[in-house]
Amino acid sequence: MDIMKKILVPVDFSEHSEYALHVAAIIAKQHNAGIVLLHMIGMSDSVLANSEIAEEAEAKYYLNLAKDKIKQYTEKEYLKGISLEAIIQNYKDFEEVNNVAEEKNCDLVVMGSHGTSGISELFVGSNTEKVVRTSNVPVIVIKKPHQDFTIKKMVMATDFANKSVSAYIKADTFAKLFNASLEVVYVNTTGANFIGYDIVDKRLKAFKKELGKDVNINFYSSPSVERGILKYCQEKNADLLVIPTHGRKGLAHFVVGSLAENVSNHAQMPVMTIKM
Structure with a gap:
């Protein structure tokens, strides 16, 4: 890898995922790379498959909410001038992040973590650990x-x-x-x-x-x-x-x-x- 082309940033709209996005933006500008934003809704298949009005309305509500929030993320001042792609998937398993990284030919994953107590607690039992354990692409974990x-x-x-x-x-x-x-x-x-x-x-x-x-x-x-x-x-x-x-x-x-x-x-x- 002579140059970095794309960085994948999984976001859950927490402050920690924004810490990661900001770092990814700095790296992207340093290397003229693009950023792929990934948000996972995680709705159950029964809700998505159900034709009942209430369930259909719930599915649309969460999808539209995710679209609005990810749009707000793409409009961050520090992302100006960076090639952006936003993806919303109904994944519930964080192992899917690796699939997206490979499909989009990403060279790096940057994601936030809430862990504070050292290396073990940074990963073990967290969604971050699931990404780290399954990602074929190097992952940078940001905590602050x-x-x-x-x-x-x-x-x-x-x-x-x-x-x-x-x-x-x-x-x-x-x-x-x-x-x-x-x-x-x-x-x-x-x-x-x-x-x-x-x-x-x-x-x-x-x-x-x-x-x-x-x-x-x-x-x-x-x-x-x-x-x-x-x-x-x-x-x-x-x-x-x-x-x-x-x-x-x-x-x-x-x-x-x-x-x-x-x-x-x-x-x-x-x-x-x-x-x-």
Whole structure:
């Protein structure tokens, strides 16, 4: 991917989806890309199929409401000059977002999230997690408003799992698009889950061999992987955290599962997930 052509933005008309839309607009202007807005109504098939006057009126009401709201979104001042396409679908399953992204040849999905308590709660059990888990297109998750969105430093967390090389290559492609640096971090947990240097070194050599070039890997020790990733990003003043995902089998082991109690760092920074 030499250029970015289209960005898909799923919207539910919440403030968080507008945060995502604003960021998508900034990226679109930086790369002369278009934006595809997607809203999912989620009405039951029985309502849509029912010819009763009340149900038909209800279906029309929600469809017209969605049309009015999405029209208001397309008229945002920050979207001026951007090629826009608005889609309203009666999807109830957020896995459908991937289908739209592929049908419309989108290079990136940008969406908002209400999560506030760290990486795990950012994804697990949310609609965002469903999109992240099933999207073949990289997803950037936005959690707060950004007046500016300049990516200068990207950090990719890896556990050297199978196919993590493909995730690195995609991350490196985006880093070049954003004119950003890309750092790779491996977090080794202290305590009972500590992995010996010999094992880690073996994984690292296999990673570099498959990649076909030498890449500097930063090692960071922390009581938990989640906390280590966030703390490393904080210390390095990263603008974007990249996390590889394992597709339908769920996210990488350092994303799925409960966080240690009282995680002190919050993933307020943007997170890009890339399917391996």
